[in-house]
Amino acid sequence: MMIDRLITTFDTGLRTLFAQPVASRARPDGNTEEAPLSTAEKNQAAALMRINHVGEVCAQALYSGQAFVSRDATIVNALKQAATEETDHLAWCEGRIHELGGRKSLLNPLWYVGSFGLGTVAGLLGDRWNLGFLAETEKQVEAHLASHLEVLSPADHKTRKIVAQMQADEREHADTAHQLGGVALPIPVQFGMKFASKIMTKTAYYV
Template sequence: MRHLSTVDRLIQGISFVSQTKIDTDAEDLLFEYHPEYDQTLSAADKQTAGRLMRVNHCGEICAQGLYFGQALGGYQQHIIDEMNQSAQEEKDHFNWCLKRLEQLHSQPSRLAAIWYMSSVCIGYTVARCGDKHSLGFLEETERQVSEHLIEYLNYLPEDDLNSRLIMEKMYADEVGHSEKARQLGARRLSMLESVTMKITAWVMKAICY
């Protein structure tokens, strides 16, 4: 098997996040779809749910970029392995969101490659500050994503049970990732760093919505 260079893996990552339909191989990993749930949704409900899921999908694009950048800039191999493992787990979230967008007749963000590359740069820069700092960034990212999902679950149309099931599972996974980073020795970020991350996320959500 040919060893992929960093550039090869970067191109592979861009190709993955830019897809508008999930791979056939990923179909078996999807949530069970209940079409009867969607029959009760109004056009306005579907539009709202589609916008929320587009933001969630964009967040998963950013997660792929951040983890790639952090693995690329990491120092200790077990931390690098952890970043790669987390990225692999987040691919499920990416596929769930992408498929749900299709079911809602909505579209993913057209800026996927830009979100991904920006996140790679951020992830790499953070990783070069040291593994504990990188883990702290991971912990804070997952904590903020968890808060975001709780907020969006409240915004989600009450009858959209298909989207709700996906987002609730994503929430549970994000909490787990945050706890794992803490156990690996994450260093708490400064208030300035946390606020900057929130502002950046707010800009992304505003554009994608």
């Protein structure tokens, strides 16, 4: 029923923005000792993990918007599975941010609302485009995480292990979307998504 979907969707938003996320999997860095890092290295790692945390907030919103309008049970289940793993990422990022002495983005509610709207629009375009949007999003996030691994301190094994596992999960989500019938998005749309992502990452690094 529509009322049930509305309640579930609203609850997802509240939990993403205001509740303590609980991971279903152990943190990838759980058995890794904290390395001595300089203040600059900690600050950079915290800022990068804040960006990643924003990305996970956006992912929850995107999946929620897409699932809200999709009528294909297989696709809805795939979105829910991806959202569960993104909740792991959300918890891992938040925990690591606190360990590094950082904070979450002050603009998370704004990121969530905007991403939910994009997810809803993608879902309304039809399942093939919905899945294509999901695949392209995950592809760009995977590349984005790879760039973080290039600049994180080599000594920061804890942060690097978290980012590496997130990257592997995003790649799997993209592959699943393609297997379910997702189509490649038009080049202008891909560039538009990259441009919006750059604005988000540049802003989230500081705010």
